Amino acid sequence: MPVSQTPGPGAESRLEVFVLPGIGEIRAGDDLAAIILAAAGPDAALLADGDILAVTSKIVSKAEGRQVAATDREQAITDETVRVVATRAHPGGVTRIVENRQGLVMAAAGVDASNVEHGTVLLLPADPDASARALCSALRSATGLYLGVLITDTVGRPWRDGQTDIAIGAAGVAVLDDLRGTADAHGRRLDVTVAAVADEIAGAADLIKGKTSGNPVAVLRGLGQLVGAIDAEDRGARRLLRDSANDMFRVGSAEAYAEGYAAGLAAAAATADSAAISDSAAETTVVASAEPTQAPQVPSRGTTTA
Template identity: 35%
Template sequence: MEIIPIHIEKEIEPSDDLSELIISSNQIQDGDVIVIAQKIISKQERRLVELSTVKPSLLSEGISSQYQKDPRITELILSESKRIIRMKNGILIVETNDGTICANAGIDESNVKDGFATLLPLDSDKSAKNIREKIFKHTNKDVAVIISDTFGRPFRLGQTNCAIGISGLSPIIDYEGTQDTFGKTLRVTAIAIADELSAASELVMGKTLKTPVAIIRDCSFPKGEQGISELIRAEDEDLFR
């Protein structure tokens, strides 16, 4: 298996065509998985907010005063969220409008112009699908596309890349019913391959390297048309909500 970093020097603007930029690397082959950092999707899709235009609510002002947070950022977090799951030490763990649970609704001021913040794409599955279809149209290569973002985790320090949008791959490999090397039937093993591919891609992306795309080659994955909701645990089966 091989992971190929794709360097994109250009600062992404809404007028850019991301699929063209990826195709122009001349690296794509049939069966590749292409992992794209959320940030360039957000920039291309105008999910960039100038903080001076944000008017914080009294709730945002109140929460922010507890944690010395920028109330405009808190306002953005709340507007991108269905509800707050935890709030402590200045971190808001929220359920975003599309059901993902993450810190600060994925809103981020790094790698953007001063005074701006990026929001998560409105529909990352759709973003992935659009890029996948354009790549097929222009190159005739059938690939899978993952949009990924960097999330923290309960219990463990440090962040890892996770999938937030998927097209062309089934995000979970369910081994239930298959046999282990002793011929016993496996019962509860289901691997979140979309998250493992995202984590793997981060190893070549870095945070300061202008490498927002990685191609993963010679990795066997199940094809499928499901989206990111397949990776979200239902609330009544979640021991930590």
Template identity: 55%
Template sequence: MSALQVLAPEGVPAITSSTELAAVLVPVLANLVWPDGSIGIDAGDVVVLSSKVVSKAEGRLVRADDREDAIDSESVRVVASRENADGSRLRIVENRQGIVMAAAGVDSSNTHAGTILLLPVDPDDSARRLRRGLAARLGGVRPGVILTDSAGRPWRSGVTDLAIGAAGITVLDDLRGTPDDAGRPLETTVVAVADEIAAAADLLKRPTGGRPLAVVRGMAHVVTQEDGPGARGLNRTGPDDMFALGSREAYERGREGLPLHD
């Protein structure tokens, strides 16, 4: 029988730009109590952390009087833009991290007036540094690390967490060529393992209230000794992106005789 366990401990203190993340997380991780009575964290576990916490530790909480200007500065490409009934604007963009999401990941919730929170500059590098810091304080135990943010999805309502940074994780499980139950080789199946772990962890963790952290046990087969290439490869952009533009923007480019991809 296969089993997956997720713990989302409380007690993570408020994070500021002077916080050493690994130092404040290790006491919380070391005191985890699992259903079988074991305590702490193992090398096959996956530490899943809200990227908002990482952003605060990296000084990405910045002054900004105009959120739209901040979105402009964090964007490299506009996918779609819509005016809301209240006069505000919704923009789906590709941000500097290569992720297509609303507002480039710029967040003004749970921040003081006049400030906004930007995503980590390089989430994969942040995940690698956090993993090294945890291992140094956990006696060499090297859990996998995933940094998450919430995003919407084409044709689906609601948001879910996805992996924007990763270290020590096989982020994609390529099943192409393996046989299905009828013995036929799979042709296109590549499982987004890191995103699935991120979503499972988000069922319990929250970016506020001292619970931005979860630990997933039961996925040791995707935890690697090496840090690996990270989560950026999960982003689908360029010619393979079938959602490169919103429908209205695609129609407009078509009428003008322009290609969908620059």
């Protein structure tokens, strides 16, 4: 039976969220762990065992040198796209929802042109989980504290207006809380409930980090039960990606219609071709059966045969 990581009855339920102030502009090659520790005060006084740090992906990308020259942002989006999910034209251009190289489905492949130098765009970390592991290892080594790290990014969502933050990288944090096999408050068995706790944490952190406040790192305290080994199999944001076999909305509505229409035309053409071949074969058979057979030669009177 799965063991839930949610606090049980009687456990203290208190969540504290705060930002680490004073983190300035990040540039390629910066030691992000050292910068975060400096913001945490002398001897990392603002941090404690079991804390989870939610780090905006933008500063990770900048530190890793993922800022690239791109006079044409659309081309940068194309370069980062693995699969087009949906497109929609609007007066300002075309919105593209795509699957990017990291396996994430999001608008514009996660390519960001805000808060970067003119003529450049910012790509997501090449491997957000690896980035999270490196940062988490450095922070744990420097502080001796049992910390978790989430790398977050902002996305839109199907069926819902507005955007929220999700976890695109994780280390030392359980990203899912599997409640299947446990019972609810009335004793009924839960069969499908798996909480996406890493995304919930990312959303909570975004409430205090904001988009324009210059606070790219938030600390969440009170979720120590989710913090664990850095390399554990259940502690990586890639686990949150739904595989294609279970994705009921793999393409947009217009794309699904176009695919279905094309498939219908192909099926109709194949049926027509098959019918034409059958008709041709039947006609050949009829023609062949209608051809007169050669009459046997009857000897004329007065002739003899050998």
